[in-house]
Amino acid sequence: xxxxxxxxxxxxxxxxxxxxxxxxxxxxxxxxxxxxxxxxxxxxxxxxxxxxxxxxxxxxxxxxxxxxxxxxxxxxxxxxxxxxxxxxxxxxxxxxxxxxxxxxxxxxxxxxxxxxxxxxxxxxxxxxxxxxxxxxxxxxxxxxxxxxxxxxxxxxxxxxxxxxxxxxxxxxxxxxxxxxxxxxxxxxxxxxxxxxxxxxxxxxxxxxxxxxxxxxxxxxxxxxxxxxxxxxxxxxxxxxxxxxxxxxxxxxxxxxxxxxxxxxxxxxxxxxxxxxxxxxxxxxxxxxxxxxxxxxxxxxxxxxxxxxxxxxxxxxxxxxxxxxxxxxxxxxxxxxxxxxxxxxxxxxxxxxxxxxxxxxxxxxxxxxxxxxxxxxxxxxxxxxxxxxxxxxxxxxxxxxxxxxxxxxxxxxxxxxxxxxxxx
Numbered sequence: 001x002x003x004x005x006x007x008x009x010x011x012x013x014x015x016x017x018x019x020x021x022x023x024x025x026x027x028x029x030x031x032x033x034x035x036x037x038x039x040x041x042x043x044x045x046x047x048x049x050x051x052x053x054x055x056x057x058x059x060x061x062x063x064x065x066x067x068x069x070x071x072x073x074x075x076x077x078x079x080x081x082x083x084x085x086x087x088x089x090x091x092x093x094x095x096x097x098x099x100x101x102x103x104x105x106x107x108x109x110x111x112x113x114x115x116x117x118x119x120x121x122x123x124x125x126x127x128x129x130x131x132x133x134x135x136x137x138x139x140x141x142x143x144x145x146x147x148x149x150x151x152x153x154x155x156x157x158x159x160x161x162x163x164x165x166x167x168x169x170x171x172x173x174x175x176x177x178x179x180x181x182x183x184x185x186x187x188x189x190x191x192x193x194x195x196x197x198x199x200x201x202x203x204x205x206x207x208x209x210x211x212x213x214x215x216x217x218x219x220x221x222x223x224x225x226x227x228x229x230x231x232x233x234x235x236x237x238x239x240x241x242x243x244x245x246x247x248x249x250x251x252x253x254x255x256x257x258x259x260x261x262x263x264x265x266x267x268x269x270x271x272x273x274x275x276x277x278x279x280x281x282x283x284x285x286x287x288x289x290x291x292x293x294x295x296x297x298x299x300x301x302x303x304x305x306x307x308x309x310x311x312x313x314x315x316x317x318x319x320x321x322x323x324x325x326x327x328x329x330x331x332x333x334x335x336x337x338x339x340x341x342x343x344x345x346x347x348x349x350x351x352x353x354x355x356x357x358x359x360x361x362x363x364x365x366x367x368x369x370x371x372x373x374x375x376x377x378x379x380x381x382x383x384x385x386x387x388x389x390x391x392x393x394x395x396x397x398x399x400x401x402x403x404x405x406x407x408x409x410x411x412x413x414x415x416x417x418x419x420x421x422x423x
Contacts, residue, residue, distance in 0.1 A: 011056045012085065014070030018048030021074055023081075025053035028069040061091035064119055092172030093118035095165075099177045104155045105265060106184035112150040114176055116167040123148075126166045134163075155182045157215065185266030186214035186221055191259045191273040194243075201362070202251050202279035208244040210259035210271075218263045225258040226275075251279045251302070254335070280363030281307050284336075286356055288369060295343040297369050299356030302336050309339040312355045348373065 016023040022041055027034040037055040044050035051072065057063075066087045073080035093116035104110040116123055127134040127145040134145050142153045148167070152159060160182045166175040193200065194209040210222055222242035224231040234243040246253065254277040262268035281303030288297035301307055309329060311318045318341070320327040326342045337358070343350055351373060357366045 008059055009056060010059050010087070011054055012068055013052065013054050014072070014083065015052045016050055016072035016081070018044030018046055018050050019072075019074050020046075020048040021076055022049035023051045023072040023074045025051050026071045026073075027053065027055055028071065030067055059087065059089050061089055061094050063087060064089040064091060064117070088119050090119050090171050093123050093167035093169055093174045095167065095174065095176045097176075099179075101179040101181055103181045103183055104152065106155055106157055106182055108155055109151070109153045110155065110180075112152075112163075112178055112180075113148060114150070114165045114167075114178065115148045116174065118167070118169045118171065120169055120171070122169055124168050126168070128164050128166075129161060150178070152180065155180075157182050157184050160215075182215070183265055184215050186212050186217075186261035186263045186269050188212045188222075188259050188261045188269045188271035191257070191271050193273060193275070199278050200249055200276060202249055202277055204249050206246045206249050206275065208246075208257055208259075208273065208275075210242045210244070210261075212240050212242075212259075212261035212269065214240065214261065214263040214265075216263060221261055221263045223260045223262075225260060226253055227255060249275075249277055251277050251282075253277060254304075276304075278304055278362060281358035281360055281365045283356060283358060283365045283367045286367040286369055288341075288371075290346075290371070293344070293346045295346055295350075295371055297341040297343070297354050297356075297371070299339045299341075299358070299367065300336065301339070301356075301358040301365070303358060303360055303362075303365075304335045305360055305362075307337050307358050307360045309337060310357045310359075311339070311341045312357065313350075314352045315355075343371070346371075 012027075014025055014027070016025060025037075025039055027037050034055060037053050039051060039053045041049050041051050053070070055068075059066075064087070067084055068087060069082055069084045071080045071082050095114055095116045097114065102110055102112055114125075116125075125145075125148045127150055134143060134150070142155075143159065144151050144153075148165065150163060150165070160180055163178045163180060164175055165178065166173055168174075189211050191208065191210045193206060195207045196204070200206050208224075210224070212222055214221060217239045219239050221239060222233070224233055224242070224244045231244055231246075234245055236243060242259065244257070253275055255275060256272035257275045258270055258272045260268050260270050281301050284300045284302050286297075286299045288295060297311075299309060299311075301309060309327075311320065311325075311327065318325050320341070324344055326344075328340045328342075330338045332338065339356060341354065341356075343354075351371055354369045354371060355366055356369070358364060
């Protein structure tokens with residue numbers, strides 16, 4: 001074995017013993033023949049001929065531990081005589097792997113081995129991050145180093161970054177940088193109504209914005225859902241941001257709007273914002289029941305903000321909470337209202353058209369209920385001939401209250417005007 005300094009011109013010489021006929025010399029380097037070499041012969045003992053061959057090369061650290069083999073063979077003999085030589089080059093440490101990027105999922109673990117080769121072979125390793133030394137073998141540390149090995153346990157996203165390893169021996173030092181890339185699942189950070197800044201009215205436009213964090217942040221990783229149904233968003237250059245635009249807001253969209261984010265690591269993240277759509281009242285259903293001399297007329301209304309419900313009889317507003325009439329109002333959730341008008345001690349004078357009128361700051365809706373001596377019915381679902389008979393028999397109305405769609409007068413031209421409220 002020979003020891004030389006790196007970046008040195010080295011000449012290797014191989015001389016065969018005396019032979020007759022003469023020997024030819026060839027060289028191998030790490031098992032592969034070397035073509036270029038010089039050869040000469042000279043007289044030797046016993047009348048034979050000795051052969052000498054030289055090769056010259058400029059060695060570097062990459063030539064360390066190279067094995068050179070000299071082969072001497074005469075044409076008259078099949079066997080060759082060999083001798084081998086291991087070349088050692090004094091050099092500073094050289095890492096087996098260059099700078100690299102290592103990926104690990106959050107809360108996972110990884111081990112990074114940055115072993116170097118050098119001669120002399122005694123190497124001292126030092127790890128650091130952002131100029132701060134990492135040392136020790138304390139098993140309680142999440143990030144620990146032992147020689148060339150860096151171990152990260154229970155990785156967090158804050159552990160991402162560059163780690164530097166320095167390897168040093170008597171010939172010098174070399175350093176390498178390892179980038180740790182901690183991957184983590186998507187998290188929805190915020191969901192807001194970007195516009196309008198005030199109330200959202202039915203029929204208007206609304207723009208919602210969702211922001212998420214993730215690594216990696218993938219294209220179209222953010223989705224929108226309203227009442228379980230997917231909604232298409234506007235494309236953005238930033239994959240951590242998504243815009244949902246609703247051009248014609250309807251009352252059916254009122255409620256939580258969900259933003260989902262999923263980059264394939266862990267489960268999806270969901271966050272919602274309340275889309276508080278304001279709209280004028282709409283009467284969902286109306287009707288009632290007749291029990292002997294007591295009638296209960298019901299009106300169910302959907303609307304927001306606050307809805308007020310009043311009752312009229314043949315166009316005249318009723319004074320409720322009296323001996324004759326009483327009203328109860330209940331609220332289901334924050335958009336549905338139920339008003340029940342109770343008419344007591346019914347007599348023929350109480351037969352006629354009762355109208356439920358629902359109002360808020362955005363508009364109103366109304367519906368009519370007919371009460372006669374047989375029963376009551378809603379004007380939204382009744383028999384025309386029955387109503388005609390009722391009007392002719394019981395009420396010569398001076399005025400009629402319109403329904404929410406068409407006036408009774410336009411629907412029933414046989415109703416006479418200018419008569420008394422009752423016969």
